[in-house]
Amino acid sequence: MTHFPICARRRSILAAMALLAAGLPAAGRAADATRGADLFDNYCGECHTTRAGGGSRSAPNLFGLMGRRTGTVEGFAYSDANRAAGWVWSPETLDTYLAAPKTAMPGTVMKFQGVKDPAERADIIAFLATLHG
Numbered sequence: 001m002t003h004f005p006i007c008a009r010r011r012s013i014l015a016a017m018a019l020l021a022a023g024l025p026a027a028g029r030a031a032d033a034t035r036g037a038d039l040f041d042n043y044c045g046e047c048h049t050t051r052a053g054g055g056s057r058s059a060p061n062l063f064g065l066m067g068r069r070t071g072t073v074e075g076f077a078y079s080d081a082n083r084a085a086g087w088v089w090s091p092e093t094l095d096t097y098l099a100a101p102k103t104a105m106p107g108t109v110m111k112f113q114g115v116k117d118p119a120e121r122a123d124i125i126a127f128l129a130t131l132h133g
């Protein structure tokens with residue numbers, strides 16, 4: 001009888017929810033590795049290198065970071081705090097660390113205040129996840 005079966009209505013509600021989620025800054029929004037690369041250049045690029053086989057500058061090279069233990073880039077003179085942290089770098093550990101490095105890892109010598117915006121952190125982490133062989 002009805003011209004609008006229930007599934008069509010549900011579809012339009014889902015479409016409206018998807019539009020809403022797209023407008024939200026963090027939750028429900030896909031991380032953007034391309035934007036993350038630009039953010040990385042702005043925030044991290046003066047200290048960190050990311051090329052495969054590239055050396056470290058004033059900061060450890062971040063190629064292959066995901067899944068690596070803290071403080072294990074060969075030849076880089078880490079602080080005791082970074083070397084001894086014993087974490088494995090993952091989206092979760094990076095999110096905590098990048099929000100407030102000195103709080104998450106007391107004693108780190110990384111002179112960086114952190115990235116406050118969760119959406120920016122998610123984009124930077126998505127970019128870092130692309131740095132593998």
Ligand code: HEC
Nearest residue numbers: 043044047059060070071072078079082108109110111112
């Ligand atoms: C002013 C220079 C500087 C800036 C800016 C900076 N870092 Fe660092 N970062 C360092 C230094 C130095 C270390 C080593 C810290 C230590 O040994 O305590 C480090 C360590 C790290 C580590 C740990 C690496 C490992 O092998 O355990 C990660 C991950 C990291 N930085 C990511 C970032 C990201 C992502 C940004 C930008 C959002 C950033 N850093 C901005 C200097 C910097």
